[in-house]
Amino acid sequence: MKTDTIDKKTPLTRKDFKTDQAVRWCPGCGDYMILANMQKAFAQMDHAKENNLSVSGIGCSSRITYYLETFGIHSVHGRALPVATGAKLANPDLNVWVFSGDGDSMAIGGNHFIHACRRNVDLNLVIFNNKIYGMTKGQSSPTTPAGVKTKTAPEGNYENPFNIGEIAIGAGATFYARVPDNDPKMMEEAMMQAYNHKGFSVIEVLQNCVIFTDGIHEKITGRDTKDEHQVVLEEGEPIVFGNDKEFGLKVEGMKLNKMTLEDEIGGSLVHDPTEDDTIFHLALARMQLPNFPVATGIIRKVEKPSFEREVHQAIVDAKERSDFQSVHDLIRSGNTWDIV
Known part of the structure; x- marks a missing residue:
């Protein structure tokens, strides 16, 4: 269990996490699927309803806090993670979820993102990656592929895009998953x-x-292409893909390579998201078309001390030290001049 919990008297359902607010996303937007699965997931969590907190930044994705019946903070652009970190530090028993877009988290919020990763704050961040700035009407974002035409790059985007998984794992995130918006089972599991x-x-x-980017993930998530262009990772299972599961992965030199299973002895690599070393998790996160399928599912899941628990333990340790206690007593007595 993630944090301390309070017993719930009656089971909750998705309906308990719906609000009375009209959902204001474009018809057909992938955000609806994220909202539905988040509501279903909240109903399954062991936290009491009043201990759930939703935090968002700015953008289409960040409207989700109005549609989740939890305590919520609609913060400012790129600042959802420090707001959420503050809440978690104040009350480590909160179940805190952060919602952000690729622009909100990777551009103005990029600095906060990498430091949340390295600190290992006990937060859950859902990034809505549509590879564009949607709410501000179609400008290039840090994940927009090179060559894609946008309002700020009418001749085609000329910047190299970020790979969110590569940044997250490289910065120290202990859990990283990539899921399509049209696979509710995989999303709920993640x-x-x-x-x-x-x-x-x-x-x-x-x-x-x-x-603005309709079909941007179609080659990966489309019904007719996903078997060939997407490899779904499962813990403890060989990494296989292709229409007939005829391909796998092997290590060749210092990198991963695609192989035909019938031509190789020993089979494909087996996925282990709990491996502490990041080398293969980074390699899986970096796989991209056309040379490799795109990896989805739980790519990394390792256990390390969380930031807020370490901070609170440091406070406890400091209080137990005699020098801290003597200063504390002087402050309480009002004789602070004795400290100088």
Whole structure:
């Protein structure tokens, strides 16, 4: 269990996490699927309803705090993570979920993102990655692929895009999952595993924007292409893909390589998200078309001390030291001049 919990008297359902607010996303937007699965996931969590907190920044994704019946903070652009960190430090028993877009988290919020990863704050971050700035009408974001035409790059985007998984794992995130917005089962499973993970959990959702980047993930998530272009990772299972599961992965030199299973002895690599070393998790997160399928599912899941528990333990340790206690007593007595 992720944090201390309070017994619930009656089971909760998705309906308990719906609000009376009209959902203001474009028809067909992938955000609806994220909202539905988040509501379902909250109903399964062991926290009492009043101990759930939703925090968001600015953008289409960040409207979700109005649609989740939890305590919520709609913060400012790029600052959802420090706000959430403050809440978690103040009350480590809160179940804190953060919602952000690829622009909100990777651009103005990029600095906060990498430090949340390295600190291993016990938060859950869901990134709605549609590879565009949607709310501000179609500007290039840090994840927009090179060559894609946008309002700020009408001849085609000329910047190299970020790989969210590569940044998260490289910065120290102990949990990283990548899920398509059209696979509710995988998304719900990732949300529940993130909830039960003690540390910073990042879930990147390959989310479709029907207005500005419609079909941006279609080669990966499309019904006719996903078997060939997507490899679903399962803990303890060989990494296989292809229409007939005829391909796998092997280590060749210093990198991963694709192999045909019938031509090789020993089979494909077996996925282990709990491996402490990041080398293969980074390699899996970096796989991209056309040379490799895109990896989805739980890519990394390792246990390390969480930031807020370490901070609170440091406070306890400091209080137990005699020098801290003597200063504390002087302050309480009003004789602070004796400290100088």
